[in-house]
Amino acid sequence: MAELQPISAALEALLADVSLVGTESVPLEAAAGRVLAEAVTAQLDVPPFDNSAMDGYALRASDAGKWLPISQRIAAGSPAAPLAEGSCARIFTGGEIPPGADCVVMQERVEVADNQALMPTDIPSGDNIRLQGRDVRRGQPLLAAGERLEAAALGHLAGQGVTVVSVRRRPRVALLSTGDEIIDPGTPLKPGQLYNSNRPMLKRLLETFGAEVVQLVSVPDDFDQTVALLTNAAADADVVVSTGGVSVGEEDHVKAALESLGQLDMWKLAIRPGKPLALGRLPREDGSEARFVGLPGNPVSGFVGAWLFLRPLMGALLGCSALNALPTLTASANFTTQTGPRQHYMRVALRFSEAGIIADAFEDQNSGVLSSCISVDALAVIDPHQQVEKGTLVRCLWLQR
Structure with missing residues (x-):
């Protein structure tokens, strides 16, 4: 019997010599979840000018009281005009600090009468002012290549006026389901048949990991057809993923x-789970x-294998x-268990x-109990x-x- 291989060796083999996928330019509004292909340098200060952090009054701190x-x-x-000596400016959140002012006092602390405002006595210089460039300085690195563009990163780019961004194209994946007994939902089940739960589950996970699923193929239990469908899948995809057919049964081709x-x-x-x-x-x-990547046919094995192997593979392809x-x-642990010779997830x-x-x-924890994966938060790794x-x-x- 062949010796079982450790997970570390499998990951090393999987990720060896992986080449990055190509790049493409997409509108910023369509870039959510994509991976940045090139580093971005800030072209603007953020904020671009000193502005008020609240509604209130801009003044010189020396005029407090x-x-x-x-x-x-x-x-x-x-636009703000220079602040006249011995005066204050009514200002609103985000308003430009007028030249000459060096602080803002919140409106709740100010008494107003006849277009005059009584200032409190304790107003430090710089109070309630968001300084130009506090968040980002022009010329500094904004985002590194390989950054996944989620909400804050998209906002960061928009704050620079970016409308088009260079990203890695999504890795193309062919997803093959093997076994004559596996059929698609919508077809009445015959004795011995099962609906294909792996296909929608793995498609969603692959898309979550940044891939584009370009083929969804059912593979019959026939060697020649399996060869032909694998050949076709490889011609069209960066990664071919199959479920089932990798064990030692007579119909595992x-x-x-x-x-x-x-x-x-x-x-x-x-x-x-997931030995074969x-x-x-x-x-x-x-x-x-x-x-x-040939995943076992049991759905939990496919779920676990996707997280352990498909996710890092997509990461390597995308950089x-x-x-x-x-x-x-x-x-x-709020549980007890005893493991055998395999690492348990x-x-x-x-x-x-x-x-x-x-x-x-x-x-x-049986590998066929997919319901256990619906509300799962983590995989506990037991040596x-x-x-x-x-x-x-x-x-x-x-x-x-």
């Missing part, structure tokens, strides 16, 4: 088809290769380090308490041959979308 005439009114978006076409890098991992997982490469006519490794938390829900983080394991009691500290991979 005095009645001052209100010499101008400054709304956000309106994917591993043999992969070996006949290209290269099997890794098979049979020391992991639970295959990693390899499929050649194309132009001499390049498509990566191949996005945020996708390379899941955040790690240490939690107190247990589905857990996390509770954050004053005493620390508590991991509650789903009662049924081989370990006894875990309640209160044992365990390492958890936080499944951040």
